[in-house]
Amino acid sequence: MTRAIVVVVLFFAAQAQAQTPGASDLQAGKEIWQGYFGLQNDCKLCHGEQGQGGFAKPLAGHQLSTAEFLRVVRQGAGKTMPAFMPDKNLNDQQVSQVAAYLASLPKPAERGMWRTPVPPLATPRQKLYVESGCGQCHAATFANPRRTAGGLGGDYEWFKTEVYQHTTAPDHANSRHLRMGNFSREQVPESVLQELWQFFSVEQGLRVPINADISNGVLAGNGITYTINVSNTGRPGKGLTAEYITVTLPLMRGRDPEEVTTVVEATTGGGYTGIHRDPITNSNAAEFEIPKLGPGEKRTFTITLSGIGANAGIPRGTVQWEKPRMGTGDRDLIAISVPPGR
Ligand code: HEC
Ligand code: HEC
Structure with a gap:
């Protein structure tokens, strides 16, 4: 008799423990929600930074069981939430921790806004794209996947596989972690x-995946030398080629915009065309030109500066190219990445 009671009590205690998440689960859930593997967490792009809702309903203070929550995440929801998979997206434990964290939050007073609203001048297709949920994660113009497609020579079949079989697509066989589901x-x-x-491919157009970075300055004999790498990261034989590329490196400005404060002592790598006005930063900029950059190709330049501001680095540089133009008719442009901490 006493033994039976003890067994029953132990049974309920164990159950209570299984259902009440510990502080460490809540903490882990919070970290996953805020950003996992150093990447943005994409649930919040639709469900709100604090789970207060936005494009999709609020999750803060939800009363779903762990099993119900998991089922939704694995199956997807409505027309716009993809099914997230345990191997490539979040595993069961991670989803349970997220569920516990969100359940611990107070119910929001007000639902948040869409992260990406339909732009005021949207075409019917852009409206469809944003309302289909894609735009909440990919912003208003699908900018990054268009680069991926331009680098791989992606066609409609590629696109289809990326959407319906994202987590098992051949291009993701080696990905450890994916943020999009199926x-x-x-x-x-x-x-x-x-x-x-x-x-994606006509109104906005495929893009060439050009990347560019600039180094920290290195003291050289007569100044400070910066190294600039410009590459086309596309797959050789498959990706697009960029033509008539301009590399623009804005130089430090004096108080008087015409005052020459920084002097270009030397360059290497060819293609230097001198100092020109940069309309983006409204300052003088050193420019290099590259006639053509095919997939897998890379160019390296150096520039040696002296004078005021020579050691301040060259932030806010850009790379632009004439061809291929974007679907909108605009020139494509990317920012040159600078070393972290500047
Ligand atoms: C592209 C937008 C989008 C993303 C990203 C997204 N969801 Fe959803 N989610 C929805 C939609 C739409 C619904 C259906 C309810 C609604 O219309 O708001 C939903 C429903 C849910 C529900 C059911 C809520 C209920 O009360 O029935 C859960 C749980 C959920 N999502 C969890 C997640 C988690 C966890 C992630 C990240 C792994 C995530 N969602 C990412 C759009 C999204
Ligand atoms: C939860 C956020 C999210 C939603 C919603 C989403 N995507 Fe993605 N998508 C991504 C991310 C992030 C990647 C990059 C690969 C990865 O981490 O999964 C990606 C990759 C892709 C790719 C492959 C190209 C590349 O850059 O890797 C295509 C094509 C794509 N998405 C199309 C779509 C379409 C179409 C929709 C809407 C039906 C959509 N996506 C909805 C986040 C999302």
Whole structure:
């Protein structure tokens, strides 16, 4: 009799423990929600920074069981939430911790805003793209996937696989972690997917994946030398080629905009065209030109500066190219990345 009671009591104690998440689970859930593996957490792009809701309903203070929460995450929800997979997205333990953290938050008083609203001048296809949920993670113009596609020579079949079988797509075989899940054909019927592809490849256009970085300054004989790398990270034989590329390096400005404060002592790598006005920063800028950069190709330049501001680094540089133009007719442009901490 006493033994039976003890067993029953132990049984309930164990159950209570299984259902009440510990402080460490809440902490882990919070960290995953705020950003895991050093990347943005994408749930909050739709459900709000604090789970207060936005594009999708609030999750803060939800009363779903762990099993119910998990089921939604694995199956996807509504027309716009993809199914997130345990191997490539978040595993069961991580999702449970997120569920526990969100349940511990107070219910929000007010639902948040869409992270990416439909732009005021949106075309019908852009509106469809934002409302299909893609725009909450990929912002208003699909900028990054268009670079990926331009680098791989991605076509409609590639696009389709990326959307319906994202986590098992051949290009992700070696990815340790993916932030996007899989959409079903019920959520995004192929007729909609074709419209999204038109928006992606024609209205916006595939982009060349150009990357550029500049080094910290190194003391040279007569000044300070910076090294600039410009590369096309596309797959050789598959990706797009950029043509008529301009590398713009804004120089430190004096109080009087015409005052020459920084002097270019020397350059290497070829293609230096002198100092020109940069409309983006409204300052004088040293420019280099590259006629053509194919997939897998890389160019390296150095520039040696002296005078005031020579050691201040060259922030806010850009790379632009004439061809291929974007679907909008604009020139494509990327920022030159500078060493962290500047
Ligand atoms: C692209 C937008 C989007 C993203 C990203 C997203 N969701 Fe959702 N989620 C939705 C939509 C839409 C619903 C259906 C309810 C609604 O219409 O708001 C939903 C529903 C849910 C529900 C069910 C809520 C309930 O009360 O029934 C849970 C749980 C959930 N999402 C968790 C997550 C988690 C966890 C992540 C990240 C791994 C995530 N969602 C990412 C759009 C999104
Ligand atoms: C939860 C955020 C999220 C949503 C919603 C989302 N994506 Fe993605 N998508 C990503 C991320 C992040 C990547 C990069 C690979 C990864 O980490 O999964 C990606 C990759 C892609 C790629 C492959 C190209 C690349 O750069 O890797 C395509 C194509 C794509 N998404 C299309 C779509 C379409 C179409 C929709 C809407 C139906 C959509 N995505 C919705 C986050 C999202």
